Amino acid sequence: MNLKPKPGILDITPYVGGRAEAPDGAPAVKLSSNESALGPSPVAIAAYEEACRYLSFYPEGSARLLRDALGELHHLDPDRIVCGNGSDELLSLLSRIYASDGDEVVFTEHAFLVYRIAALASGAVPVAVPETDLRADVEKILSSVTPRTRLVFLANPNNPTGSCLSGAEVRRLHAGLPPSVLLVMDAAYAEYVQRRDYEAGDALVIQFDNVVMTRTFSKIYGLAGLRVGWAFCPASVADALNRVRGPFNVSVPAQRAAVAALRDREHVARSIAHNETWKRRLIESIRASGLRVDDSEGNFVLVHFPRGAHDAKAADAFLASRGFILRPVANYGLPHCMRLTIGSEDANRGVAAAIADFMRPAR
Ligand SMILES: Cc1ncc(COP(=O)(O)O)c(C=O)c1O
Structure with a gap:
């Protein structure tokens, strides 16, 4: 062979x-x-059904209507939003873009399994940092960062532990990272979080140029089967993602149903x-x-x-x-x-x- x-x-x-x-x-x-x-919302289901009229057409490749709707709802610049075939796709692409052979990708011991896969698939070395009482530990993460570290993935809240860092803890983590390390804040469960000191990550993305926040339609919006996620990024990261993602990575029914789902508050x-x-x-x-x-x-x-x-x-x-x-x-x-x-x-x-x-x- x-x-x-x-x-x-x-x-x-x-x-x-x-x-x-x-x-x-x-x-x-x-x-x-x-x-x-x-x-999903009945409104999203209706939009999905309606989409069958457009199945012979390629989707609009940048998911513009969806990015505009997300931008409006979350008060974010739609040009810095990139949609993906689930947030899984975006997590993998980020690793592929920023890490390669021998680089290190850091995440915590019981973190979402996709981070390890994304690291290995990009040729990087996965570094699983011990947690403290099933919770990400900022000091331990920071002490595992080396000159080879390119990305830190933080699921906040984390799956499967359900534990969550406060905004202040996340900011402490970011402050301790070199500017050359990308902090990926995976906020797949953000909508469920009740604690008042929580930050999903968008404010950090606006403030710093080495933070990305990823979100999904698979959880609160009930559209896991359609595969839609999104990332809010620094302009340079959005540009890189748009170069490597599939040109039509979010299907017509997925875009339409997601836009409708956003409207049903x-x-x-x-x-x-x-x-x-x-x-x-x-x-x-x-x-x-x-x-x-x-x-x-x-x-x-x-x-x-x-x-x-x-x-x-x-x-x-x-x-x-x-x-x-x-x-x-x-x-x-x-x-x-x-x-x-x-x-x-x-x-x-x-x-x-x-x-x-x-x-x-x-x-
Ligand atoms: C922490 C976390 N991030 C990302 C995802 C993936 O979501 P998506 O369906 O958008 O790929 C999941 C799914 O279970 C998850 O638990």
Whole structure:
């Protein structure tokens, strides 16, 4: 075999999305991918359906209407917004643009898995920095930066831990980075965050020329299946992204549905309220079952299982047999945990009861 991928490619463990079915193939309630509990706005669905009239045409390549709508909503310069085929695409492109052979890409121990893949795919060395109590630690991140560091990825809030740094902590992190390092603030779950000291990253992007904020339509807007994300960038970063991205990377239905979704603020407010109510109830109920579950700023919670008969593996099998699919997170370095997405009211009641049943014999 003469064809050889460049170094790093075969070190990648392919990303595997959350399962949607029980092991026997039976339909199940999918609570494994942090998708929206309420789904997309009916207005977005109508725009998607309407888009079928335009399927023979290429999309407008820069997603101009979508960038304009995002700019208007978030008070940002649309020329500095780049849309992507999910924010995953943008995260990977940023690594490809700014890191190459032997450069270092820094992220934290239990961070979103795409960062490692993006680093390896660009030939760079992934550097996973230890966390403190399942939380990114600014001092540890800064002490892992070397002259070879090109990017720092920070998921804020982080998936799968749900932990979140304050704006002040993020600013401390930025202040300690050399200007030659790009800080990528992945704010996929920003809309769910309730703490008042949170900063998604747009203000930092405006203030500094080495910060990018990425966002997604896959979570609060319920459009994960369409694949739409966006980045707000310094002008030079937007220019570089626009050179390397696919010329038509966001499809016609995706652009149209996303624009419509942005307009339905009531649906967004309902989704946030649902998440808050049910996250609190689920946390209370799971704690009452005797398990540790961490506070979370996202639309998911991390549940810790004990060693032994009631471990995470047994829980996964039991819950799947009851029709609930959670996400095992051993590949995030958390073999004793499972991540649970906040679902519909029925799903939440059902999974809470199933977890209580699973734990009952142990208590
Ligand atoms: C922290 C984080 N960033 C980015 C993404 C990817 O989102 P997208 O669907 O926009 O590619 C996810 C998806 O789960 C995520 O958890």
